[in-house]
Amino acid sequence: MQALKERILREGKNLGNGILKVDNFINHQVDPHLMYACGAEFARRFASVGATRILTAEISGIAPALMTAMHMHLPVVYARKSKPVTMPDTVYLTVAPSHTKGRMVELIVSPEYLSNGEQVLIIDDFLATGATILGLIRLAQAAGSEVVGVGTLIEKSFEGGREALAHLNVPIESLACITSMDNGEIHFAD
């Protein structure tokens, strides 16, 4: 998606070690019109997968997932990283390593909002190693739901996430695919 790529080139910062800072428009400050456009693009790409619900992980997945949900007229569920008092005693919980936090985090979904027979579209900000998305997939499977697609704003293809998800045999769409961040540069796939 050209608008996202241009924004990354203009305002993204390559901090080294594969860390891309996009805090200016995705991860801390958010550009709502860019997110709206990204949501529309995801809705277009996943129009035919038959999704009944969108699943993401707090925190940075919420903005793109919400906008996608709006365009697809679906509810969106965000996995919590700690269990609030409003959740029932028994929940779906898995753990996944967090790239930016340098530790394991919990991903928790209430059975109230993810149940047997749902067709789940996963939307998140980054596809890097795929660890968070694999966690969301385990939650969906624990609930008896089927994952029908995975969409991320930015893919870092050199971290192997797409290969880690290949066994799912579902469409994997990223709106900007970065193939290399060596030498402080940012290179996109064609």
Place this chain on the structure above:
Amino acid sequence: MQALKERILREGKNLGNGILKVDNFINHQVDPHLMYACGAEFARRFASVGATRILTAEISGIAPALMTAMHMHLPVVYARKSKPVTMPDTVYLTVAPSHTKGRMVELIVSPEYLSNGEQVLIIDDFLATGATILGLIRLAQAAGSEVVGVGTLIEKSFEGGREALAHLNVPIESLACITSMDNGEIHFAD
């Protein structure tokens, strides 16, 4: 706002001790069309305050703040509760008690996205004691910004948040104002 009140009456759960569960459409699963409508209503109510930026707190403030930001054509910044590696070493940080977590949480904003002379509109999901919103106000003031309004989806007027914010002399708008949750019931202001 009638649509929000009706949704709370239909799907909200009074868990006792002043805890309102709205996980079905705000706090875990999100209804994007309801959030879109709430964002439009905030934009209408705050059209004349001269806001240049919207500030909220992760996690549950993100959805209403993002939709308000879209309608007002403004960037939105969400205060983080832990400092990611992408943030600069020096940040604005305050602590505030979390109602639903039963402990103090940190609220952190990078000086990159909140600076001197901004006119900040604060949007969040709940106005209860006002503790989180007072924390956001401290962050804005630390940055040399001025708070020009406070909007929340749901106010629990019996917890005193509005009084705690009165010294600001700015418009405080809630889209659904609950005056009592005694005896398992939910009563709204007229």
